[in-house]
Amino acid sequence: MHKPGRPTQRNILILMEWHDHRIRQGIGEYARGHDWHLTVDERALVPRGWAGDGVLTVFHRRKDIARFIRQLKIPVVDMGLYRPDIPLPRVAGDHASIGRLAAEHFAERGFRHTAWFSTELTPIQTLRFNGFAQGCRDLRLETPLNWIWSEACGNAPDSWPRMRRWIERLLRKAPKPIAVFAHNDYDASNVEDVCRVAGIAVPEEVAILGVDDNELICLNQPVPLSSIAHDLARVGHDAAALIDRLIDGAPPPVAPVLIPPAGVVLRQSTDLSAVSIPAVRTAMRFIKENLANSFGIEEVAAVAGVSRSTLDRLFIQHLNRSVHEEVQRVRLSSVKRHLLHTGLSVSEIARRTGFCHAQYLNNLFRRHESLTPRTYRKRYAAGYL
Secondary structure, three states, rough: OOOOOOOOOEEEEEEOOOOOOHHHHHHHHHOOOEEEEEEEOOOOOOOOOOOOOOOEEEOOOOOOHHHHHHOOOOOEOOOOOOOOOOOOOOEOHHHHHHHHHHHHHHOOOOEEEEEEEEEEOOHHHHHHHHHHHHHHHHHOOOEEEEEEEEHHHOOOOOOOOHHHHHHHHHHHOOOOOOEEOOOOHHHHHHHHHHHHHHHOOOOOOEEEEEEOHHHHHHOOOOOEEEOOOOOOHHHHHHHHHHHHHHOOOOOOOOOOEOOOOOOOOOOOOOOOOOOOOOOOOOOOOOHHHOOOOOHHHHHHHHHHHOHHHHHHHHHHHHHOOOHHHHHHHHHHHHHHHHHHOOOOOHHHHHHOOOOHHHHHHHHHHHHHHOOOOOHHHHHHHHHOO
């Protein structure tokens, strides 16, 4: 496990402005296999006189941590994107991809109207919203409404009751049904609680999606919250692997290493098709359940009980895309999940997602993503590491 000439044990400081056990789990997994000593303080105090080999950090507003990091002469890896003004090697979640995944999830469930909600606007929220807005454009959904409390309240004192009244006004004015993408599970739970008090049905009128899959929050709501699983354990693991290489003298990456999300954990808050037309719902369900099989649009229409031309018209009317486009979208979405989260070959992925030939999958994927499947996997699944 040890390279010749390197110390038998490395002392790594974990200095995180806020606690996240999943990031620490990822760091710990790597540390156990590489005989590290970890210096950790639950209060995130800057250690006076500490001498070690490297620092793994997350910080945003803590000026003392920023000062400490700036004066260090040893490798530092930041596991967040909150302070782009401080040049550091970084391993972090791919927040734009998290936003795009939210748009895909809403599109899959037939929503046309969407909104973004966050209590503030940091670089992280900006990346997620921009990814979400771009995903909505790519999928031809309506432009998402942009609800940011810190901008709405302006210079007035922040107030929990004021924010709740503001959210309720927005929800009542919004077109229904609408799907709300919240910055994280805390924000999502706020939206749900406002709906509960206001008598707005979740998910029938307002579907809600959070981020982080915090089970304490998601499972303890009257309507359990769907959430995007942010792969934070991998962020910690890959950050640890990077700092190990930096200590050995490897050059830092030229750009942040971005870790894709692990997927959507579906719960009741979005577990509803927004499409009220039975033929469309039946067709969408058939497409998903028969993804590995070869089928034509005529067969989908027959299962839905309408003609092909009628089904196409209904899809364009209610989803803003044809049946053929929906089949391709669902297949390619499944291909991406396999590329990111399995080691299956492209040929096997093609077989499992209903493509008759790997070459056809390769050509279609490249046309949509401007990358081959192998390049996509290398870039995003391997995190550039």
